[in-house]
Amino acid sequence: MKIFLKRVSGYTMTSLVVLASCVGLDVTPTDKFTDETYWTTPERAASLLNMAYRQMNDPGRVFRDERLSDNLYNGYGNDDVRVIANGQATASTALFDNFWGDAYAGIKTTHTFLANVDRVGMDEGLASRMKAEARFIRAFLYFQLTNWYGDVPFFTEDIDLETARTIRPTPQAEIISWIHSELEEIAEILPSKEEYSAADRGRITSGAAVALNARVALNFNDWSRVKTYTEKLINTNDYGQYALFPNYGELFYKVNEYNDEIILDIQYVPVDRTWNEIAVYVPFSLPLVEFTLASPTQGLVDTYLMKDGSKWDETKHAYENRDPRMDMTIARHGSTVRRKDGSSYTINVDPNDPNNNSLDRIGRENGGYTGYFYRKYYDPNPEAWTAGSTWSCNINFITLRYADVLLMYAEAMNELGEMDAAVWDKTIRLLRQRAGLDDTPLALDFPSAGDLRQIIRDERRVELALEGTRVYDIRRWKIAETVMNAPFRGAKFDRSSGTLDYFSYEHNSFNADRDYFWAIPRQQLTINNNLGQNPGY
Numbered sequence: 001m002k003i004f005l006k007r008v009s010g011y012t013m014t015s016l017v018v019l020a021s022c023v024g025l026d027v028t029p030t031d032k033f034t035d036e037t038y039w040t041t042p043e044r045a046a047s048l049l050n051m052a053y054r055q056m057n058d059p060g061r062v063f064r065d066e067r068l069s070d071n072l073y074n075g076y077g078n079d080d081v082r083v084i085a086n087g088q089a090t091a092s093t094a095l096f097d098n099f100w101g102d103a104y105a106g107i108k109t110t111h112t113f114l115a116n117v118d119r120v121g122m123d124e125g126l127a128s129r130m131k132a133e134a135r136f137i138r139a140f141l142y143f144q145l146t147n148w149y150g151d152v153p154f155f156t157e158d159i160d161l162e163t164a165r166t167i168r169p170t171p172q173a174e175i176i177s178w179i180h181s182e183l184e185e186i187a188e189i190l191p192s193k194e195e196y197s198a199a200d201r202g203r204i205t206s207g208a209a210v211a212l213n214a215r216v217a218l219n220f221n222d223w224s225r226v227k228t229y230t231e232k233l234i235n236t237n238d239y240g241q242y243a244l245f246p247n248y249g250e251l252f253y254k255v256n257e258y259n260d261e262i263i264l265d266i267q268y269v270p271v272d273r274t275w276n277e278i279a280v281y282v283p284f285s286l287p288l289v290e291f292t293l294a295s296p297t298q299g300l301v302d303t304y305l306m307k308d309g310s311k312w313d314e315t316k317h318a319y320e321n322r323d324p325r326m327d328m329t330i331a332r333h334g335s336t337v338r339r340k341d342g343s344s345y346t347i348n349v350d351p352n353d354p355n356n357n358s359l360d361r362i363g364r365e366n367g368g369y370t371g372y373f374y375r376k377y378y379d380p381n382p383e384a385w386t387a388g389s390t391w392s393c394n395i396n397f398i399t400l401r402y403a404d405v406l407l408m409y410a411e412a413m414n415e416l417g418e419m420d421a422a423v424w425d426k427t428i429r430l431l432r433q434r435a436g437l438d439d440t441p442l443a444l445d446f447p448s449a450g451d452l453r454q455i456i457r458d459e460r461r462v463e464l465a466l467e468g469t470r471v472y473d474i475r476r477w478k479i480a481e482t483v484m485n486a487p488f489r490g491a492k493f494d495r496s497s498g499t500l501d502y503f504s505y506e507h508n509s510f511n512a513d514r515d516y517f518w519a520i521p522r523q524q525l526t527i528n529n530n531l532g533q534n535p536g537y
Helices: 014-020 042-056 061-067 082-083 094-118 125-148 159-164 170-186 205-220 223-234 298-303 325-329 402-415 421-425 428-435 452-463 470-476 522-527
Strands: 072-074 262-266 295-297 336-338 344-346 397-401 488-493 500-505
Touching: 042 094, 042 223, 061 072, 061 470, 072 082, 082 094, 094 125, 094 336, 094 522, 125 170, 125 205, 159 344, 170 205, 170 298, 205 223, 205 262, 205 397, 205 402, 205 470, 223 325, 223 402, 262 402, 298 488, 402 428, 402 452, 421 428, 428 452, 452 470, 452 488
Parallel strands: none
Antiparallel strands: 072 295, 262 397, 336 344, 488 500
């Protein structure tokens, strides 16, 4: 089912959310969403649940998270994401308050749904499933809140205004424990993807509950839980049958939605619900691109192996015979890019070529900064775009996929001291085979030497590149202060020698004593001084 919403019985989506915006923590609404006259049909209940789906996640947050990592260099403007990445954020930074408010608004929607859905006369099984979906969304949002802010106010039903002004934060560990228990319970209630009808494709499944539980455990390096949850998806079909999609590059194309690798995605449809964030990350020479907001870094490019499994180094050609995932993810100098009208062109980023008038050239005003652009998420086929629009994309946006499950399992088994050739073969080997690395021992076999932890971490970086996971990884590995404080590098050509040279951009700034958590928004502290503030703000 394509989950989207324009209006709910004459009330806009905002009407439920805005009621308590003055206090940040959303309290019980007083409009018709709590009136018995609203809760008359399953369709009305479903409309409010669909609202919660929309509040759970969106592509803008994924692109934001990439910009907060070392995968991207923020070269354009000075928006809040760049301010945070540069270590200049304060408790007054608007993004902190906006995200806080948006997350609690979504939690409010789930509470309103859960408190009222039993007023509707509907099939008991359907009601149980819909409640489990709402509980999943609530758990997802609490995970986001506690990940970014640490200890936060936690409640599982709506609170009144006085409570919102005095509530104290719940320790992060207690919230995470609740999330695990909640997801374990609803995984036994939700249908698997195979049990949904075609009309309901895209709804939250039992497999999504298990995968999110694994991701939460991963975020806190709880390796035993990661192993337990991922094995439920790898070793059994009890929560759905998942497998890698054969073509890595086309995994993100419109025509391949709902394939067996997708565990959870954000649903989009032409006209009614689209997204356009990709327009500021693709090559600048594509039609109607106004500017490049951020660019992939040389550090990300350097992480890709050679096709034979060896590491890339300065003695080798920069782009030839590399892990094919590099060119499926990143557009670079010499890449052929297909436009949406079916025509193609070759990218030229060389800033020293006197004949290079390309908009992709490094140094072009508002253009690319590193010589690299996004290719992942850019589907040149017409069905991916709303007819007559410029960048209104209607591709479902992937949130969780099976490749991530394999990577989580491999990392957990290694950290537990249980990694061996058998585990390698059903995780890393499968990913590299799908990517198209050479069928050689160096590329595919379990390594007999080397830093296995780093090998697995690098595999995670390249497989999930630009999908919003890197910022979580560098934080849980406690390497953010190292990678974020190093200068960012990009590629350029030296006209005199014709060889690829590298140059540095200013680095971000990450204070390990402060920046592992965001600030509690100042606006919230003026309303409730019991919230406290995170160190350094």
